[in-house]
Amino acid sequence: MVSSDPILRLEGVVKKFGAFTALHGVDLEIREGEFFTIVGPSGSGKSTMIRLLVGMDEVTDGAIWLRDQRIEAMPANLRPTCMVFQSLALFPHMSVGQNIEFPLKLRKVASSARKERALELLDLLRLPRDYYDKRISQCSGGEKQRVALARALAFDPEILFFDEPLSALDYRLRKTLEKELKNLHQRTGKTFVYITHSLEEAMVMSDRIAIMKAGHFEQIAVADEIYGRPVSRFVAEFMGEVNLFEVTSRDGTTLESPCLTVKSGTTNESLPAGGNGLLMVRPEFIRFCGEDESPDYRIKGRLLEEYALGSRIQYEVETETGQILTVEKLRQDRASSGDIGSEVMLGFDAARTHLIKDT
Ligand code: ATP
Numbered sequence: 001m002v003s004s005d006p007i008l009r010l011e012g013v014v015k016k017f018g019a020f021t022a023l024h025g026v027d028l029e030i031r032e033g034e035f036f037t038i039v040g041p042s043g044s045g046k047s048t049m050i051r052l053l054v055g056m057d058e059v060t061d062g063a064i065w066l067r068d069q070r071i072e073a074m075p076a077n078l079r080p081t082c083m084v085f086q087s088l089a090l091f092p093h094m095s096v097g098q099n100i101e102f103p104l105k106l107r108k109v110a111s112s113a114r115k116e117r118a119l120e121l122l123d124l125l126r127l128p129r130d131y132y133d134k135r136i137s138q139c140s141g142g143e144k145q146r147v148a149l150a151r152a153l154a155f156d157p158e159i160l161f162f163d164e165p166l167s168a169l170d171y172r173l174r175k176t177l178e179k180e181l182k183n184l185h186q187r188t189g190k191t192f193v194y195i196t197h198s199l200e201e202a203m204v205m206s207d208r209i210a211i212m213k214a215g216h217f218e219q220i221a222v223a224d225e226i227y228g229r230p231v232s233r234f235v236a237e238f239m240g241e242v243n244l245f246e247v248t249s250r251d252g253t254t255l256e257s258p259c260l261t262v263k264s265g266t267t268n269e270s271l272p273a274g275g276n277g278l279l280m281v282r283p284e285f286i287r288f289c290g291e292d293e294s295p296d297y298r299i300k301g302r303l304l305e306e307y308a309l310g311s312r313i314q315y316e317v318e319t320e321t322g323q324i325l326t327v328e329k330l331r332q333d334r335a336s337s338g339d340i341g342s343e344v345m346l347g348f349d350a351a352r353t354h355l356i357k358d359t
Pocket of ligand 1: 017020041042043044045046049197
């Protein structure tokens with residue numbers, strides 16, 4: 001259950017490395033029980049952020065609050081949080097059970113109670129109880145990942161931080177563990193803070209996503225909002241395939257763009273008269289149109305390529321102004337789009353668009 005109360009709050013957090021500023025006065029609130037994911041391209045500052053949150057590095061300026069306690073100067077080992085790394089840092093010479101119990105041993109918990117808790121955690125992570133005596137070196141990649149999670153949970157942290165824990169695993173295992181992590185989050189009710197550069201991973205698991213760009217957050221919202229209503233070109237393009245038309249509005253109601261024919265009466269989110277913006281439409285909302293159809297927006301083009309993407313087919317179409325558009329159809333709805341090189345008519349409706357203003 002996500003509470004509306006923040007468990008973690010950042011105020012004006014700045015991180016400098018010499019003359020280089022990696023984080024530019026970041027404000028953020030993460031809610032109790034939330035699965036919060038920070039996504040961004042390489043070098044945007046994700047690892048820097050998480051290192052400050054767990055206490056592996058010091059802020060240059062600003063404050064970090066854990067509920068009503070200021071923690072930015074608190075050493076990592078005193079913070080009630082725990083980190084799961086990409087490299088799992090398990091002890092290879094110890095058994096699965098000894099690895100999971102390690103945090104409890106540090107806390108001097110009696111051995112029978114430690115074992116009981118380790119077995120409960122094996123159940124929680126859906127590993128067989130007889131793995132308790134198994135060597136780490138005999139575990140598969142996915143099993144090791146589960147052991148690392150069990151060990152992190154043995155700390156009983158208030159917040160679990162994850163730094164790309166699935167990135168070294170193969171596609172199928174990653175997909176399985178994404179769902180297991182989401183499920184584990186629901187079952188434990190803990191706050192999970194996760195960083196990744198995989199948009200798909202973020203979309204599958206998170207309650208909210210923060211998109212990071214060059215040391216600041218560009219947008220923080222639920223996945224649907226970020227996908228459907230991005231605030232900028234950067235977010236729109238980062239969140240998968242997208243078509244963006246540079247538009248203007250002469251009268252403040254109708255949008256115009258050189259390659260678009262607009263059906264009369266079509267209104268959209270408005271720009272002020274004379275204003276500029278980007279009209280966004282995702283590839284799945286563009287269709288190949290026949291003569292009898294009258295979508296709100298029509299575009300003439302030439303079919304350049306067709307790519308089979310498993311369950312979907314992706315088309316590339318070049319408009320008369322030279323813009324390359326992406327259109328996607330489910331395989332069973334494969335368009336009778338004509339041959340490569342042929343003229344096509346595309347269309348989409350205003351209700352399927354989103355306007356990015358002031359670009
Ligand atoms: P990736 O996805 O590649 O791990 P990231 O988003 O986690 O990238 P960071 O590792 O946080 O990015 O790095 C953010 C910026 O800060 C980068 O430009 C990086 O070069 C710089 N940086 C990080 N650590 C240091 C350091 N110790 N000294 C100097 N610059 C650093």
